[in-house]
Amino acid sequence: MTEYRWHKYADREEMADAAADKIARTLRNTITIKGTALMFVPGGGTPVPVFAALCGMSADWNKVTVVPGDERLVPPGDPLSNFGMIEQAFADTDAATLALLGDDTSRSGAAADAESRLAMLKWPPDIVWLGMGADGHTASIFPGLDLEKALNTDGRVVAAMPNPLPDDAPVPRVTLSRAAIRSAANIIVTITGGEKRDLLERALEEGDHSLFPIGRVLAGQDVDIFWSS
Numbered sequence: 001m002t003e004y005r006w007h008k009y010a011d012r013e014e015m016a017d018a019a020a021d022k023i024a025r026t027l028r029n030t031i032t033i034k035g036t037a038l039m040f041v042p043g044g045g046t047p048v049p050v051f052a053a054l055c056g057m058s059a060d061w062n063k064v065t066v067v068p069g070d071e072r073l074v075p076p077g078d079p080l081s082n083f084g085m086i087e088q089a090f091a092d093t094d095a096a097t098l099a100l101l102g103d104d105t106s107r108s109g110a111a112a113d114a115e116s117r118l119a120m121l122k123w124p125p126d127i128v129w130l131g132m133g134a135d136g137h138t139a140s141i142f143p144g145l146d147l148e149k150a151l152n153t154d155g156r157v158v159a160a161m162p163n164p165l166p167d168d169a170p171v172p173r174v175t176l177s178r179a180a181i182r183s184a185a186n187i188i189v190t191i192t193g194g195e196k197r198d199l200l201e202r203a204l205e206e207g208d209h210s211l212f213p214i215g216r217v218l219a220g221q222d223v224d225i226f227w228s229s
């Protein structure tokens with residue numbers, strides 16, 4: 001039976017510590033069983049304090065591969081790059097980080113590149129850790145023309161042109177598909193703020209019929225949700 005496990009905290013620091021602890025324990029258990037661990041992580045601002053807490057925790061980091069679950073189509077070094085942020089966050093660990101983007105920055109070319117990069121990894125992912133935007137997008141599965149493809153493809157990656165474009169990062173994207181997200185052994189969500197909590201509660205209740213992408217992605221899945229005000 002589907003379980004949405006909410007873990008609610010008074011402040012962001014407590015939430016970051018609790019989410020990091022859950023992720024570190026999952027990585028350690030996975031490494032004990034399988035020898036390595038593959039983790040997809042969110043971009044944006046919410047995961048930053050969780051990355052800081054997580055990277056201070058003990059794990060056999062040299063056995064962990066960290067990959068963004070979605071990427072903005074911007075040049076390397078651009079402040080909007082999710083990979084740039086992730087590379088910096090994990091720099092003091094021995095984890096391997098892998099970019100989704102290669103040289104081709106056209107939408108279809110970037111998606112094809114990302115698909116072949118993911119083909120090099122031991123599938124399925126052990127952890128897919130997601131965030132959520134104020135419009136209910138998760139990874140870069142956004143409202144718009146590309147939504148149905150992201151929800152229905154069997155492939156691991158799709159190109160996405162958000163409609164409307166979000167103000168904080170108004171660029172096209174590539175993203176894990178719903179099928180790729182659902183193939184993970186563990187799905188974790190981190191969000192903050194009352195508005196996102198209310199939206200996520202509503203989206204999960206609506207499930208497959210939701211207008212919000214995250215409701216349709218997570219319908220029927222076991223998920224650990226870490227939230228703080």
Ligand SMILES: O=C1O[C@H](COP(=O)(O)O)[C@@H](O)[C@H](O)[C@H]1O
Binds near residue numbers: 043044132139
């Ligand atoms: O654009 C993106 O936004 C979401 C949410 O970001 P946040 O800053 O509101 O936490 C993020 O999960 C996604 O990975 C990112 O590319």
